[in-house]
Amino acid sequence: MRKTTGIVVAAVLIIALVGGIYYATMLVPQSTTVTVTLPTPTSVTTKTTGPPPTTLVIDVATDPMGFDPVTCGNDVDFMHFQNIFDTLVWYNKSDTTTFQPRLAERWDVSSDGKTWTFYLRKNVKFSNGDPFDSYAVWYSFYRVSKMDGPASYMIYGWMPPPFDSARFNKTVEIVDKYTIRFNLEKPYGPFLATLSTTVASIINPRLVEEHGGIVAGEPNTWMTEHGGEVTTGPFVVKEWVHGDHVTLVRNPMYWGEKPKLEQVIIYFKGEALSRVLDIKKGAAHAVQLTGRAINDVLDSPGVVVMRAGHSFNIEYLYFDVTKFPYNITEVRRAIAHAINYDAVMNSAFAGYAQPFVGPNPKGMLGHDESMRPYQYDPELSKQLLAKAGFPGGKGLPTLKFVYPTGRPSTVLSAQQIQADLTSIGLDVELVGLTDVTWVNLCYAIPHSDPRYPSFSMARWMPDFADPDNYAYSYLYPGLQQNLAQYNNTRVTKLLEEAKNIVDKSQREKLYFEINKIVYDEVPYIWLAQYEGIFVMRDNVHGYYYNPMLTLFDFREIWLS
Template sequence: MKKVKGFSIVLVLATLLLLLQACSTGSTGDKEKEKGTGSDSAMGEGGVLKIVRLSDATGLDPHFITDIPSANVVHGKVYETLVAFDKEGEIQPRLAEEWEQVDDLTWKFTLHEGIKFHDGTPFNAEAVKVTFDRLLDPATGSPQREKLGMISEIIVEDDTHVTLKLSEPYAPLLSILASNEGSILSPKSIKETADQLAVHPVGTGPFVFDSWKSGQQITLKKNEDYWGEKVKVDAVEFKVVPEDSTRLAMVESGEAHISDQVPVTEIDRIESSDALNLTRTEGLAVEYVGFNTTKAPFDNVKVRQAVSYAIEREAIIKGVYNNVGTLANVAMSPQVFGYSKNVEAYPYDVNKAKTLLKEAGFEKGIKVKLLTSDRKERINMAEVIQSQLKGIGVEVEIEVLEYGSYIEQIDGQEHQMFIGGWGNATGDGDYNQYNLFHSASIGPPGNHFYYQNPVVDKLIEQGRVETDPAKRLVIYEEAMQIEMDDAVYVPIRNYEHLAVYNNDVKNFRLDASNYLIIEQAQVK
C-alpha cells in the first residue's frame, strides 16, 4: 500500500519522466541574455497576455475535446485535475493533496478543502463523482470515455475523500488523471447547463472563462478568488490569425506576445531579429500519413504497403521541416514510454511499390484524395507526397481544409488518405496505442484509420493492465510491429514544438505535450 503526496512509484511513465520536459527552454535563453532583456524587474503584474494561433478551438468541453489546440485553452487554466505534471514531468498534487493506492484496483484521494468553482459551487468529492459519472455514462457520448473506462465505481467517503475502484489494473492511471481528460467540472454546470459547456467552461482554475467570438478570439480573465497562487496577468487572449506572416509580424511589433504555431521556414528570420525569440521543445507527438483502411483502394493492404514504400520520408524531414524534429519509425515518440526502435518503417523502394500495386490489380495506376489541415508545412508535405506518388502511378488530389472542418471529415470517415498527428498528453504508450489503433477508439477518439485487428486489440488491452514495465515494452513492440505489417500509416516525424515570443513577455514555457504553461507569465 502506497500513500504519496508527490510522484507515485506505480509504473506511471517509468523512464520517460526524466526526459519529458528536459528540452523546454521556456522564455529564457542565451539570445535573450545577450540582449539584456532577461530581467523580471521590468515586468510588473497586470496587463493582457496576447497569444496568436492558426486555428480556433473546436470546443471547450474536456469530455469532448480530442485535440491539443482546443485543450490548450482550458487545461490547467480554466480546468484543473486531481493531480498534475510538474516542470520535470513528475506527478504532483493539484486538487487532491494526497493519494493512496490501496491495491491494484483501489485508489483513494484526499482533496483540498475550501476550493470553489468559478460559479461559486464548492469543490468536493461529490464534484469528482459527478464529473466522472458524466464522462463514463454512455448516454453522454464522450469520445474520451474509454480513456477512463477502467473506472468501475466512484465512492464518496465524505467531502474530502473519494475512492476510485477499477475493473482491472491500469498502469498509467495517474497520468491520464493529470491530463485534459481528468479535468474536474462544476457539478452545477453539468446538472443545469451541460449543453453549454462546449462554449462556456466552468472549472476551479487560475483563469475564468470570459468570452468566445467564434473564429476570432477566446478571452480568459484572472481568477481573483483562486485558491492557489494567483496569475500575474489580468487576462489572456487567444486570437485566431490564419496567416503565418501576420502572426509573426504581430509578435514582432508587440501587437501580440506569443505564437505557438511557428512555420519552420521562419526560423532564420526569428533568430536574426532583435525583437523575436524562439523556444523549442522536444515533443511527445508524432506526425504521419494515415490510411482509411475501410475505403477503397486503401482497404487493400498491398496498396497501403505500396504507398508506404513510395514515400521518401527523409526528404520530407529535410525539405519540408528544415530538420525540425526527427524521423519517426512508429506512431510513438522516443520520449514516450512504450516506444521501440526495433520496429522499422518501410524503406523508400519505388520498384517494390510498383510491384505491390501490380499485385493488387492497379498496374495502370489509381486516383486518390489526400486530406490535410491548412498548416503550411502540412500543405507542403502533401505536395511532396503528391509528387513522390506520381512516380508509381498514383495520382493524388490534395484537399486542404480549415482545422475544424478537417477534424469533422476524419471524424466522419469521409477521407481516403490523410496527414495527421497525435499529441501524447501523458507520456505513456497506452495514450497512443489505445486511442489510435484499438477498435473501441474508431472515429472521434482517435482511430481515424478505422483500423480493426482483434490481435492488436488484445495486445493493447494487455498493455493497459500489465504492471511490469519490461513486459509492457514487449507488448507494445509486438502491437506496433503488427500495425506496421498492416501498413496502417506511414510514420513521418517526431515533433519538435516551436513558439515565438517577443521581449515583452516572461516566465511562460512550452511543455512536451505542446501546452503553453502561462500561470507565471508576466507582460510589460
C-alpha cells in the same frame, strides 16, 4: 490526438511549433532592457523602468470551440482548459511519467492497482465562492460518462460506454466530504494520466444544474459559452469575443500561489503574416507559427526561437485496409517505400520535424528506438507492385489521396507524396479538404460510409502521455480513431493486455511486439514527428516544456 466530432484531430495549435504548442525548458536571456506592455494587439509601449507588465498577449490561428471540457477540445480549448480548470493531479513539470497533486493533496493505490483513493484539498472554492468537495469530483466524472461527449473517450480505458448509473456509482465512490475513491474493474496503467486530461477538469455542479443540467448524448450550450467563467483554476474567462479574442483574468479565489500575471489576452489571427508582424514589433508576447513561417522571425530583435525537443504531435498516412486496393499488403508496402521522406521533411516541415516509427512517438513508453522508418526505395516499390499483380501500376484505379488543408505542411506533404507515387506508375488525385470537413468525414460518420476517405493524411496530438492514447486508438478494432480499420487478432490481444498492466517494463515489451507486427503489415505510414519549438519575446519568463502542456502554464509565467 484531440479528436472526434468537433475535436480537431491533431489539428495542432503551435506556438511556433510545427505541430503542437510545446515549449523549451531553457531560460530566456535576461540581459534585455526592453519590456513591452500591450494594451492592444497592435500597439506597443516600451519601458525601461517601472513595474513589470502583468498582461500576457498571445496570437493564435483559430477560435476556441468553447469552454465545456466534455464537448470542446481543439488546441485553443486545451490551452484554456489547462489554465482555467483544475484536475485532481497534473504532470510533474517537464516529466510526463510522474504526477503532482492539484485538487488532490495526496492519493494511494491498492496493491492490485484497482483501488485509487484521493484525499482532496480543503477550503478550496470555485471562483464564485461555491465550495469544492468530493461531490464536485463525483459530479464532474458522472457528467463526462453520462453525456458521452466528443471528449469522453479519454476515460474509456477505465469507464467504457455505454453509461450505466449503477456501474458508475460502483466505480466512483464518495467516501466522505474530502475523499473520493475510484474502484476500477481492472488495473489500468495510464489511470493517473487520464486524470490529468482536460476532460477530467472539475466543474461546478450547481452551475451546470442551473443551466441545463446533464442530458445524455447532448451538449450543454450554456456551458459551451460560459463554462470557463466559474472555476477553481488560476484564471477564469472574463470575455469571449467570437472571432477576435478571449480574455482570462486571475481568479481571486484561487487556492494556490497567486499568479504573477493579472490577465492573458489570446487573439485569433488566421493569417500567419499578422502573427509574424505582431511578434516582430512586440504587439504579442508569443505567437502561433508553423513550418517555414518560423524562419520569418529568426534573428528578429527581441524575438526568441527555441527548439525544445520532441513533441508528441505526429502526422501519418492511413489506408482503409478493408477497401481495394489498400487491402493488399504489397500495395501498401509499395507506397511506403515510394515516399522520399527526406524531401518531405525539408519541403513541408522546413526541418522542424523528423521521421519516426509508430504507433508511439519518440519519448513515450512503447517507442522502439531500434526500428527505422521505411526506406525510400522506388525500385523496391515497383517490384512490390509487380508482385501484387500491378506492374507499373497497371490495373490499379486512380488513388484519391485526401488531406486536410489547415496547415501549409500538410499541403506540401501531399504534393510531395503525389509526385513520389506518380514516379512509380500510380495515378494519384489530391483531394484537399478544410480541417472541419476532414474531421467530419473521418470521425463523424461510420467507416462504412462511402464518403469515408480510404487513403488520407492525418494528424494526432496527445490527450494523455501513454501508448493507450496512441497504439490502442489506432489499432483496436471498432474504434472510430482506428482510421485504417485495422484488425489483427494478436495485436488486439496485446493491446488489451498492455493497458491493464501497471509495470512499465512489462507493458513496453508488449508494445515492442505490436510495433513490429504493424510495421510489417503497413496499415499506417508514420510520416513525421514534430519538434517542439517556441517563439516568444525575450521578456517572457517562467515557462517549462512538457509535450502535454498546450502553450504556457500561466501559473508560472512572468514578464520583465
